[in-house]
Amino acid sequence: MFGYTFQWKQALSKLPQMLDGALVTMEIALLSMAIGIALAVLLTLFRLSGNRVLNGFAVTWVEVARNTPALFQIYMAHFGVASFGIHFSPFTSLLIGITFNNAGYLAENFRGALKAIPETQTRAGRSLGMTPLEAFGYIVMPQMLRIAFLPMTNQMVWAILMTSLGVTVGLNIDLYGVTQDLNALTFRTFELFAIAGVIFYLITKIIQLGARLVAARLFRY
Amino acid sequence: MIEIENVYKSFGALQVLKGINLTVPNGEVLTVIGGSGSGKSTLLTCINGLEKIDSGRILVDGTDVHAKSTDLNKLRQKLGIVFQQFNAFPHLTVLENVTLAPRKVLGQSKEQAREMAVKQLSHVGLGDKLDVYPSRLSGGQQQRMAIARALAMSPDYMLFDEVTSALDPQLVGEVLDTLRLLASEGMTMICVTHEMKFAREVSDRVAFFDKGVMAEIAPPAQLFDAPQTESLKTFLAATH
Ligand SMILES: Nc1ncnc2c1ncn2[C@@H]1O[C@H](COP(=O)(O)OP(=O)(O)OP(=O)(O)O)[C@@H](O)[C@H]1O
Ligand SMILES: [Mg+2]
Numbered sequence: 001m002f003g004y005t006f007q008w009k010q011a012l013s014k015l016p017q018m019l020d021g022a023l024v025t026m027e028i029a030l031l032s033m034a035i036g037i038a039l040a041v042l043l044t045l046f047r048l049s050g051n052r053v054l055n056g057f058a059v060t061w062v063e064v065a066r067n068t069p070a071l072f073q074i075y076m077a078h079f080g081v082a083s084f085g086i087h088f089s090p091f092t093s094l095l096i097g098i099t100f101n102n103a104g105y106l107a108e109n110f111r112g113a114l115k116a117i118p119e120t121q122t123r124a125g126r127s128l129g130m131t132p133l134e135a136f137g138y139i140v141m142p143q144m145l146r147i148a149f150l151p152m153t154n155q156m157v158w159a160i161l162m163t164s165l166g167v168t169v170g171l172n173i174d175l176y177g178v179t180q181d182l183n184a185l186t187f188r189t190f191e192l193f194a195i196a197g198v199i200f201y202l203i204t205k206i207i208q209l210g211a212r213l214v215a216a217r218l219f220r221y
Numbered sequence: 222m223i224e225i226e227n228v229y230k231s232f233g234a235l236q237v238l239k240g241i242n243l244t245v246p247n248g249e250v251l252t253v254i255g256g257s258g259s260g261k262s263t264l265l266t267c268i269n270g271l272e273k274i275d276s277g278r279i280l281v282d283g284t285d286v287h288a289k290s291t292d293l294n295k296l297r298q299k300l301g302i303v304f305q306q307f308n309a310f311p312h313l314t315v316l317e318n319v320t321l322a323p324r325k326v327l328g329q330s331k332e333q334a335r336e337m338a339v340k341q342l343s344h345v346g347l348g349d350k351l352d353v354y355p356s357r358l359s360g361g362q363q364q365r366m367a368i369a370r371a372l373a374m375s376p377d378y379m380l381f382d383e384v385t386s387a388l389d390p391q392l393v394g395e396v397l398d399t400l401r402l403l404a405s406e407g408m409t410m411i412c413v414t415h416e417m418k419f420a421r422e423v424s425d426r427v428a429f430f431d432k433g434v435m436a437e438i439a440p441p442a443q444l445f446d447a448p449q450t451e452s453l454k455t456f457l458a459a460t461h
Binding site: 118120121123124125127128129134139143146221 | 300308326
């Protein structure tokens, strides 16, 4: 049919290499989420600070992250900054690009979550002698992270999928990059990318399942 | 001692406090009554510095609350305040609600904070609810937890802002009992309240606020039985 014969055996023999790639993909996604959450908290604080410069910085970040293609963001982190003589490895560029995207989306999620937390919570903390930062850290932020938990899970899934954009900046050790290289060697295009697709699917499903288990523990109250 | 000297406070064009003078000596239980919008809550939040004042002075143990050099976070440790809304921290258990500030603000050890929390929670009748989340508590229980939380900081003064107003009638009694207990132990207290019977019973003095002015202040028997101003007469007639 269509002159193409499936050769799954040959493609499946490359599975160990692809799974190694999947580990790199997960590593990038996890790192980009961890750093992205920290940055999003910082951006949220900037927005709450009442300082115009900090607020403007945070708003610009969120706007760019949410309203330009992720591909653009990753390109900028690699080729864009290279114009200024800053050279990152493909791995670092992809990590920066995805982290930038994560932080922007998450900061917006956090802003929504904050609306559900009454101002009186902060006031109660301040009345107990806490500084504004302490009241945020001990009272507001834990509630905010719980409320934003589901959107955070979605963003984690996005981060996994965005790693596939790494090939555009020359990354070839992640799942998508490995698959592409194998394809160039063997031309088992359909089989290889189908396997990659299944692996992507399984990873994101496991994340969603794991998140549900964690949520059950977090949302006890 | 809390000294309030000629305090003025506006929100925009709205004058809420118009020259309040009031001294609360240690050990006194002062209740504040008055119509809605007369500035009672505002006075309490000015005393602990949550709100700024326009002019005048508020001294707590001689420290000017609104002076630039005053460390408000430090000062608030001796001024416990409990609000109408219970403000339980929903993500923390009852015990954690009470130990949070002693640990993070006062730097107490976990054991030290726990010991104090258990003492205060038992005091308000919640000794058996330590590991429960606030969502499992009734309004009255949440409010008593908020009182224990404030007491765990070992404050010298307690400010109460209509702490029973958001409660179902059958739960008001248990919270008032807690306040009575505190009063009997000699805590210096300012209680804003709509509970006239309670005010009459526990107060050393009662202050009546009317449109940002402290119109009358006297021991309860005198204030309730021989009101001097027309506005207080009208107010009392309306509440009885
Ligand atoms: N943060 C604020 N911004 C603007 N106006 C305020 C603010 N807080 C209070 N006000 C106004 O100041 C006035 C006095 O309010 P306050 O809460 O002190 O009254 P109150 O005596 O406690 O009344 P109530 O018995 O209803 O609690 C009211 O008109 C209120 O609307
Ligand atoms: Mg009030």
